[in-house]
Amino acid sequence: MMGVLHDPRAGRTKTQMDVAKALADARARIDAAAAAHVAPPRPAAPVVLPPAAVLSRQDGIGGSPLDPRLTFATFVTGRSNSLAHAAARQVADGLRGDPVMFNPLYIHAGVGLGKTHLLQALTWAVSSTPERKALYLTAEKFIFGFAAALKTKDGFAYKESLRGIDVLVIDDLQFLLGKLHLDLLGAAINAVIDAGRQVILAADRPASELEGLDQRTSSRLAAGLVVEMGKPDREQRRLILLERVAAARAHHPDFDIADSILDYLAEALASNGRDLEAVVNRLLAHSKLNGSAVTMDLAEREARDLVRPQEQRRIRIEDILRATASHFHVSRSDLMSARRTANIVKPRQLAMYLAKTLTLRSLPEIGRRFGGRDHTTVLHAVRKMERIIPTDADLGAAAEKIKNQLQEGI
Incomplete structure (x- = not known):
C-alpha cells in the first residue's frame, strides 16, 4: 500500500502545500490591490469671495449697497429671532439646484x-x-429699477433678468405705495418663484397690512413662511451690548464697559438694538474724545433720552373690526358692507373713528379696509363720532370698552 507523498524540502504533505500556495496567492492579490488603490481626492474647500468682490457683484447686478458689518457673525440670536435666523441660514447654506423649502x-x-x-x-x-447670486434691494431701489425699465419699454427684460438671480431679497416693503408699486412687486415675486428661485421679503408689518396687495401675491406670501422678529429679551440685549463693545475694541483696544454698567443698560434699554448700539457709540466717544472714564453716572446720563416709556400694544384695523363687531353683535362683513341700517352704521362709524385714533393709518387706507370706501366717508364718520361721543353716554362707554380691550389684547 502506497503512503502519502511528502515534499522532501518542506516536510509537508502535498495537500498542505496546495493550501499554503492558495493563501499566498490570495495575499499577493490583496497586496497588489492595496498598492494600486489611490484614495479619492478630498473635496476642495469652497471658494469664498472677498468682501470687495461681493460688493462688486452686487453693484454689477444693480443691487443696493451692503454694510460689511451686517453679517451672520455679528447677528445676535435669541428667542425673539431664532426662527427667522434659522430660516435665513437655511437659505444661505443651500446649493444651486437644492429644492426651495420656504x-x-x-x-x-x-x-x-x-x-x-x-x-x-x-x-x-x-x-x-x-x-450663486443674491440680489439685495431696498423697496426704493426695486421701484427705481423697475420704473426705469418700464420707461424704456424694457419691463419684460427686467423681469426676466430677475429669473437669473438665485436669491432675490427686497427690504422695507412698507415703502411701496399704491397699487402700481405692489403690482410690480407681485410681478417680480411671481417671476422669480416660477423660475424655482428663492424670494426673501421684509417689512415693518405683516403682509396682510400691506395696503393694495393683489389676491395672487397675497396667496403667494401666505403659501410661504411668515416670521415675526420680536423685541430682544434682557439676555439677548446684553449679548448685543457685548458684541458692540467687542467691535469697538477691535479699533480701540483700551475701551471697555464694566459688567455692572452692561447690566444696567441691558435692563434700561428694552426697545431695540439700535438704542443699544447708540449708547455704546456715545460712551466710546466720551472715552476716546474726552478721555472720560465709563462710569455708571455717565452711562445713566447718556442713556436717559433712549429710555422709552412702556409701549402700548400695536393695534391693527383688523383687531378693531373684530372687537367692534363682537361688542355690537354684528359680523365683520356687516361693517365692511354697503348696508346702511342703524344697527350697522353706528358701529361702522365708531370702528372708523377708532381706526383713525388708535392706528397710524391714513384716511384712504382706512377707507380701503372698510370695503373700499372713499376717504371723505371716513372723515365724516370720524368727525361725527368726535361730536357725539362726549354727549352719548352709551356710545362713549362702548368706545372706551373696545379701546381698553384692544390695548390689553383681549
Missing part, C-alpha cells in the same frame, strides 16, 4: 429689531460663493 420667506419686525441685518447677512453669505 418660498417666499417673509420677515416682519418693528424698527431696530434686526430684519435688515439678517437680510444683508443672508445676502453676504450667498454672494460670497461664486456659484
Whole structure:
C-alpha cells in the first residue's frame, strides 16, 4: 500500500502545500490591490469671495449697497429671532439646484429689531460663493429699477433678468405705495418663484397690512413662511451690548464697559438694538474724545433720552373690526358692507373713528379696509363720532370698552 507523498524540502504533505500556495496567492492579490488603490481626492474647500468682490457683484447686478458689518457673525440670536435666523441660514447654506423649502420667506419686525441685518447677512453669505447670486434691494431701489425699465419699454427684460438671480431679497416693503408699486412687486415675486428661485421679503408689518396687495401675491406670501422678529429679551440685549463693545475694541483696544454698567443698560434699554448700539457709540466717544472714564453716572446720563416709556400694544384695523363687531353683535362683513341700517352704521362709524385714533393709518387706507370706501366717508364718520361721543353716554362707554380691550389684547 502506497503512503502519502511528502515534499522532501518542506516536510509537508502535498495537500498542505496546495493550501499554503492558495493563501499566498490570495495575499499577493490583496497586496497588489492595496498598492494600486489611490484614495479619492478630498473635496476642495469652497471658494469664498472677498468682501470687495461681493460688493462688486452686487453693484454689477444693480443691487443696493451692503454694510460689511451686517453679517451672520455679528447677528445676535435669541428667542425673539431664532426662527427667522434659522430660516435665513437655511437659505444661505443651500446649493444651486437644492429644492426651495420656504418660498417666499417673509420677515416682519418693528424698527431696530434686526430684519435688515439678517437680510444683508443672508445676502453676504450667498454672494460670497461664486456659484450663486443674491440680489439685495431696498423697496426704493426695486421701484427705481423697475420704473426705469418700464420707461424704456424694457419691463419684460427686467423681469426676466430677475429669473437669473438665485436669491432675490427686497427690504422695507412698507415703502411701496399704491397699487402700481405692489403690482410690480407681485410681478417680480411671481417671476422669480416660477423660475424655482428663492424670494426673501421684509417689512415693518405683516403682509396682510400691506395696503393694495393683489389676491395672487397675497396667496403667494401666505403659501410661504411668515416670521415675526420680536423685541430682544434682557439676555439677548446684553449679548448685543457685548458684541458692540467687542467691535469697538477691535479699533480701540483700551475701551471697555464694566459688567455692572452692561447690566444696567441691558435692563434700561428694552426697545431695540439700535438704542443699544447708540449708547455704546456715545460712551466710546466720551472715552476716546474726552478721555472720560465709563462710569455708571455717565452711562445713566447718556442713556436717559433712549429710555422709552412702556409701549402700548400695536393695534391693527383688523383687531378693531373684530372687537367692534363682537361688542355690537354684528359680523365683520356687516361693517365692511354697503348696508346702511342703524344697527350697522353706528358701529361702522365708531370702528372708523377708532381706526383713525388708535392706528397710524391714513384716511384712504382706512377707507380701503372698510370695503373700499372713499376717504371723505371716513372723515365724516370720524368727525361725527368726535361730536357725539362726549354727549352719548352709551356710545362713549362702548368706545372706551373696545379701546381698553384692544390695548390689553383681549
